[in-house]
Amino acid sequence: DTAVSQTPKYLVTQMGNDKSIKCEQNLGHDTMYWYKQDSKKFLKIMFSYNNKELIINETVPNRFSPKSPDKAHLNLHINSLELGDSAVYFCASSQGPLETQYFGPGTRLLVL
């Protein structure tokens, strides 16, 4: 069973569209995260979220919004997609900051 799954794996879309990436974890973890891997292969935190608190990296444009229907899911919604949003997006989960994070396989987003 996949611990952290993301869908879709690949996403090609036009500028200006709105899209969502889904993330699910079956590990019973309390905290989930979204990371962006930029063109230089650098991983940057976008959001961390648990039952009580959403922490947003202030550099993330407000076109990006996480939505959590329940503890096992943290979806990433992106409005008005721009060319610069093209990247690989990784979801992760953990039991807490002192526990290892388990990463999903990544979603490769290409905005044309």
Place this chain on the structure above:
Amino acid sequence: ILNVEQSPQSLHVQEGDSTNFTCSFPSSNFYALHWYRWETAKSPEALFVMTLNGDEKKKGRISATLNTKEGYSYLYIKGSQPEDSATYLCAFIPGGGADGLTFGKGTHLIIQP
């Protein structure tokens, strides 16, 4: 902005040799340091979570040390094998622990047979 630096950026090592590389992070407001191994086209996989100054962790041929007072951690690989080729990432969590990981840019390790 948190500054997490890793050196060297890339490293070529002969099979069988041992090697090590460095992660430096802010020594004030420390909460935890993570090490991950990231193979091409895969997801990062956890190696260690370190929290205490002087911590040493070991997993097979890979070990890590932590110095929170001076803000650095070393990762050691003993007797490198081709399957050790990967990018090794360290990631810092500041005090409070509520934020996600701030990653360094990684050390890209290539083991040459």
